[in-house]
Amino acid sequence: MYATLRKAQILTQIEQKLPSAFTVYRRPQHGNIRTGIAQIDEAVQGIPLHALTEICGSSVASSGKTSVLTSLLAQASRDHFCALVDATDSYDPTSAQAAGVQLPRLLWVRCGKTRVQLPPLEQAFKVADILLQSGGFGLIAVDLSGISERIVRKVPLSSWFRFSRVIEKQPAALVFIGQEPHATSCAALVLRVESEPAVFQGNLLTQLKLKVEVVRGREKKPVCAEKCLERTGFSLRTQWA
Amino acid sequence: MFACFYIPDFPVQASFLSEAEETRMALRKTPVAILDGPANLPGVFATNPAARRGGIQSGMTKLQVETYGGVLLRKRSLPAEEAAHTALLDFAGNFSPRVESTAPGTALLDLCGMEKILGSWASAARAITAQALETGFELRLAIASNPDTALLAARGFSNTLHTIIPVGEEARRLAPLPVSVLPISPEMLEVLDGWGIRTFQSLAALPAIAVVERLGQDGLYLQKLARGEINRPLLTIEPYEDFVEGFEFDDPVETLESLFFILNRLLHELCLELLSAALAARELRLTVELKILRLQNGEKAEEQYQHEWKLPVPTHDKNLLFGLVRLQLEKTTFSAPVRKLTLAIVPIKPRVAQGNLFAPPSPEAEKLEITLERIRGVVGSTDADGAACVGSPQLVDTHKPGSFSVGHFSSIHEFTNSPPLAGPVVALRIFRPALETCVELDGEEPHSVRLWHHPRPVLAASGPWSSSGYWWNFATWMREEWDVLLKLPAGLGLYRIYQDRIRRQWFVEGVFD
Numbered sequence: 001m002y003a004t005l006r007k008a009q010i011l012t013q014i015e016q017k018l019p020s021a022f023t024v025y026r027r028p029q030h031g032n033i034r035t036g037i038a039q040i041d042e043a044v045q046g047i048p049l050h051a052l053t054e055i056c057g058s059s060v061a062s063s064g065k066t067s068v069l070t071s072l073l074a075q076a077s078r079d080h081f082c083a084l085v086d087a088t089d090s091y092d093p094t095s096a097q098a099a100g101v102q103l104p105r106l107l108w109v110r111c112g113k114t115r116v117q118l119p120p121l122e123q124a125f126k127v128a129d130i131l132l133q134s135g136g137f138g139l140i141a142v143d144l145s146g147i148s149e150r151i152v153r154k155v156p157l158s159s160w161f162r163f164s165r166v167i168e169k170q171p172a173a174l175v176f177i178g179q180e181p182h183a184t185s186c187a188a189l190v191l192r193v194e195s196e197p198a199v200f201q202g203n204l205l206t207q208l209k210l211k212v213e214v215v216r217g218r219e220k221k222p223v224c225a226e227k228c229l230e231r232t233g234f235s236l237r238t239q240w241a
Numbered sequence: 242m243f244a245c246f247y248i249p250d251f252p253v254q255a256s257f258l259s260e261a262e263e264t265r266m267a268l269r270k271t272p273v274a275i276l277d278g279p280a281n282l283p284g285v286f287a288t289n290p291a292a293r294r295g296g297i298q299s300g301m302t303k304l305q306v307e308t309y310g311g312v313l314l315r316k317r318s319l320p321a322e323e324a325a326h327t328a329l330l331d332f333a334g335n336f337s338p339r340v341e342s343t344a345p346g347t348a349l350l351d352l353c354g355m356e357k358i359l360g361s362w363a364s365a366a367r368a369i370t371a372q373a374l375e376t377g378f379e380l381r382l383a384i385a386s387n388p389d390t391a392l393l394a395a396r397g398f399s400n401t402l403h404t405i406i407p408v409g410e411e412a413r414r415l416a417p418l419p420v421s422v423l424p425i426s427p428e429m430l431e432v433l434d435g436w437g438i439r440t441f442q443s444l445a446a447l448p449a450i451a452v453v454e455r456l457g458q459d460g461l462y463l464q465k466l467a468r469g470e471i472n473r474p475l476l477t478i479e480p481y482e483d484f485v486e487g488f489e490f491d492d493p494v495e496t497l498e499s500l501f502f503i504l505n506r507l508l509h510e511l512c513l514e515l516l517s518a519a520l521a522a523r524e525l526r527l528t529v530e531l532k533i534l535r536l537q538n539g540e541k542a543e544e545q546y547q548h549e550w551k552l553p554v555p556t557h558d559k560n561l562l563f564g565l566v567r568l569q570l571e572k573t574t575f576s577a578p579v580r581k582l583t584l585a586i587v588p589i590k591p592r593v594a595q596g597n598l599f600a601p602p603s604p605e606a607e608k609l610e611i612t613l614e615r616i617r618g619v620v621g622s623t624d625a626d627g628a629a630c631v632g633s634p635q636l637v638d639t640h641k642p643g644s645f646s647v648g649h650f651s652s653i654h655e656f657t658n659s660p661p662l663a664g665p666v667v668a669l670r671i672f673r674p675a676l677e678t679c680v681e682l683d684g685e686e687p688h689s690v691r692l693w694h695h696p697r698p699v700l701a702a703s704g705p706w707s708s709s710g711y712w713w714n715f716a717t718w719m720r721e722e723w724d725v726l727l728k729l730p731a732g733l734g735l736y737r738i739y740q741d742r743i744r745r746q747w748f749v750e751g752v753f754d
Contacts, residue, residue, distance in 0.1 A: 037665050059754075060693075061732035064667075066754040071665035078662075081603050081652060089624075092751065093634035093645045095668035100660075103634050107650045110630045114621025126619045134612040136604030136652065145670075145754075171602060197726070197733060205703040205724045208667045208735065208753060236667045238753075 033080075033139060033173050036071040039234040040212055044189060047072060047139075051188035052164045053175045057195075059145045064193045064210035066091075067236050069141055069177055070099045076173075077102035080138020083131050085109045087124040088146030098239040107137070121147050125159065132166050132174070143177045152178055160186040181215060190216035199235070209235040242362065243388045243475075244350045246333055246373070247381045247395035248325075251346030252287040255325035256315050258377050265377060268313070272297060274306050277317040286317050322346075325378075330478065332376055336369065341388070341475040347395075349388045351475055366403035385411060390469040397422040411469020416442035423463050429456065441467040482518055484586040486511050493532040493578030497570060500529075500579060504570075505563055507584045512559040515588060521555035524587035525562055527569075531577040544576060553651050554606040555589045561607055568614045604652045613650065640710050641718055642739075643671060643750070667753050669737060675748035680738060687725055690738055692749065697727040697734075709742070719743055724753070 032046035040046075047053050057063025073096065076082050082105060084091060089110040097103060109127050112120035121144065128142050144152055164186035167174040176183065181190045192213040199207035212234075248254050252275045257265045272295045277286035285301045297306055306312050326345050333340045336359065339351035352359070359365035362384050373380045383394035385406040394404045397418035406414045418441045420433055438444050444467045452460045465471050486507040494500060504527075515521060529546040550565050566584075592606075604612065613631055620630045629647040637644040679691040685705070689696045704723035711717050719742040727734045735753040740746070 036662060057754075058731045060734060060752075061729050062735040062753050063732075064754060066670045067665060067668040070668040074662055074665075079601050081601075089673050090670045090751070091634075092643075092669045092671045093636055094642075095666065096634065097636055099666050099668065100662040103636075104648075104651075106633055108632065108634045108647065109616055109620060110624065110647075111620050113624035113630050118619065123620050127616050130612060130615050130619070134604055134608065136602055136609075138601065195733065195735075200701050200703060200726075203703055205735070205753075236665050238667045 031171070033072065033076045035068060036075040037068065037234060037236075040068070040191070043212070044191070044214055044217055047173045047175060048188050049171055049173050050168050051173065052160070052167055052183055052186055053173060053189040053191070054178065054181045054183055054187045055175060055191045055193060056178050056181050057145075057193040059179050062195045062208065064195050064208060064236065065145060065177055066143075067208070067210070068191070068193055068212075069143065069175070070096055070101065072175065073106065073139065073141065074100040076139040077105045081105050081107070081136060082139040083107040083109065083137045083141070085111065085124045085127045085131070085140070085142040087111045087120045087142070087144050089113055090146050091143065095239065107131075119151075121151055121155070125155070128163070128174070132163070132170065135170060135172075137172055139173050139175065141175045141177065145177050145179055149179045152180075152182060155182060157184065157186070160184070187216060189214075205238055207235045207237055242352045242384055242386060243391045244336070244352050244369075244382060244384045245343075245388070245391035245395040246329060246348045246350070247383070247392070248329065248346035248378055249381060249399065250287055250289050251325070252317055252322060253289045254346070254378060255322040256318060258325045258328065259321065262377070269379070272309075272312045273315065274312055275315050275317050276303055283316075328376070329378065329380075332373060332378070339475055339477045342478050343392065347392065349392060349475055351477075352384070362405045366405060370402045385469070387411070387469065387472040388475060389466055389471045389473065390415065393418065393422055393466065406469070412445055412467075415467060415469055416440065416445070420444055420463075420467070423466055425463060429459070429463070432456070482514070482588070484511055484514055484522075484588055485583065487581065487583040489581045490579065493580045495578045500570065500582065501567060503582055504566055504584070505559075507582065508559050508563050508566070511584060511586050512557045512562070515557040515586065518588065519591070520588040521557045521591035522562065522586045523552060523555050523589035525550045525552065525565070526585040526587075527566060528583040528585075529575070529579055530581035530583075531575055532580050534577055546573070546575060550610075552610060553649065554610075554653065555592050556607050557591065558607060561611060564611045565614055568611070568618055572618055606652050609650075609652050640708060642708070642720075642722075669751045670754040671751040672749060675739075675750050678738065678747050678749050680740070680747040687723055687738065690725060690727060690736070690749070692727065692729075692736070697729060699725045700728055700733070701726040717743065722750075
């Protein structure tokens with residue numbers, strides 16, 4: 001009993017002198033930003049702040065990842081300044097306006113449009129880094145889905161790790177949109193979006209049915225990937241429906 | 242207390258100002274007449290006391306004046322008068338920071354709180370008139386408790402160089418002045434003359450109600466002026482300051498480090514000047530003059546580089562301004578070594594902003610410009626169409642699909658209550674530029690679409706949706722849209738295709754994603 005007490009006293013004294021070595025690192029409390037899609041918000045309680053999130057889906061087939069991103073921007077821009085780093089300049093402001101994105105609060109960075117020597121992927125990563133350093137943005141989204149999977153796969157893990165460490169200290173969400181997840185354990189949340197057949201009413205396209213899988217969640221680690229999958233189905237209306 | 246600097250015979254004195262002091266002194270004793278008017282019939286506009294003593298009066302023709310003989314005739318010069326008035330204001334600025342430019346040759350000063358610096362009013366008046374004489378002005382000075390009394394005393398008392406009217410004695414001291422000194426219309430002057438009212442004393446003695454009944458509010462105002470009862474604030478002039486700093490190198494420099502060293506110093510000096518004037522920079526202009534090169538044909542090639550920054554938030558932060566300049570110069574290549582640098586700042590009053598504890602975090606307005614400039618350094622400033630690569634997306638008021646512009650992004654934005662969202666919608670992912678494609682039609686409907694070198698069967702199609710615009714100018718467009726569901730190896734793809742009806746060419750505009 002005495003030895004235990006003595007050990008605790010010594011540890012307390014050392015902890016005051018060497019806080020980093022003996023203090024247990026506590027991650028900041030995770031707030032979140034709602035995506036605006038009830039089914040996703042119900043399944044994962046929104047996109048976590050202080051963390052890196054990946055939303056992935058096919059870029060050839062209609063997966064619905066851009067629609068999820070647009071809905072997320074619409075929600076986030078109500079209360080925060082947002083930044084969208086568009087690696088292939090494929091974002092549609094008209095869709096954003098229709099979804100309710102507050103365009104004056106959105107910083108849109110169009111990469112790969114000038115004869116700058118850097119390739120679009122490097123431009124996007126550098127811009128994301130600058131935005132993270134500058135601070136003040138509630139949501140930073142990096143859209144890499146137009147870039148070939150073969151190129152994105154070459155991004156070293158240390159880059160993802162650095163992003164995840166930097167964003168941990170900021171009250172912001174960092175979201176990467178791509179074809180496949182790449183950040184592995186650096187991502188707090190990974191969503192895979194797929195589409196099901198679109199709904200046509202007569203001659204009019206009215207709905208796109210989507211399916212979201214939670215590949216990695218905050219609470220669950222994908223030790224056994226198949227068992228951790230959660231599937232959520234929902235449909236999004238078109239602008240004119 | 243207020244002081245009035247009044248230059249009698251201002252056009253004459255203004256014409257003397259450019260002369261040497263000895264010439265000026267001699268000219269004061271010579272009869273001088275300033276001529277103005279049409280070239281074929283110039284008339285006397287102003288005279289000096291020597292000319293008036295000789296019988297020269299305003300309004301006489303040049304021919305009439307010439308008959309007198311010995312009169313120096315000069316043509317009126319407006320630039321000389323303007324320069325003289327500016328010099329008078331500068332001179333007045335030596336004694337008070339609050340100066341009103343009342344009229345050409347007349348300035349009013351607020352001397353409140355200057356007693357300890359200037360000493361007694363009598364000694365101050367003597368010193369001021371002596372200094373003015375050295376500067377080239379023979380001015381009349383009056384000090385009174387209100388500006389208009391000082392002005393009337395300076396204009397009216399022509400026999401003394403300085404007049405000091407103690408507080409409470411305004412009406413008594415102004416009493417002997419003629420009513421023509423007042424800012425009075427000729428009609429009213431005639432009326433007063435008809436009543437036998439010729440001095441301030443007699444005008445001030447009239448009952449106020451009777452004056453209003455006969456002359457209206459203008460008459461009452463003149464009576465109050467005559468009594469020295471009008472007290473108005475001065476319309477002070479804002480001192481103009483030129484925030485320009487430059488540096489010329491002995492030998493033209495080729496390295497950016499040397500430029501940065503000098504630019505940093507220049508910006509430091511400019512920011513200090515801004516701070517001392519309680520101002521901030523609204524615009525920053527950099528001019529870089531390059532080394533003069535001699536061409537083979539013997540001509541000189543002089544080149545200049547200029548850049549201008551319009552700051553969204555006024556600032557006097559040296560580091561911020563230097564960061565902007567550094568980022569711009571780092572991505573600029575000069576064709577010759579740098580010979581001269583000039584930095585100019587357009588000043589504005591600094592921004593006063595109240596912080597809000599409950600406002601969401603936002604990028605710092607002052608540092609945001611640096612962030613945007615750094616991003617522009619990575620991705621470029623504008624695309625081939627001239628649209629900015631960094632900024633806020635803005636929709637253009639047109640029906641043409643895909644039209645947008647990119648405006649300046651600013652973090653000074655009120656978070657008011659946003660309207661409720663209508664719910665998520667399907668977003669379109671645009672191909673910029675649109676992909677040229679071939680479409681096989683089955684009747685009028687698309688049957689297959691060639692996508693990435695392979696024909697893709699169309700499972701369902703929605704269309705055609707026709708639109709056109711700008712038929713009145715050269716930017717005419719006409720298109721027919723289809724939303725098609727394609728069968729792809731990766732799954733189902735919902736694409737938007739359109740036919741350009743003018744070029745008869747099909748394009749893939751984007752994918753619903």
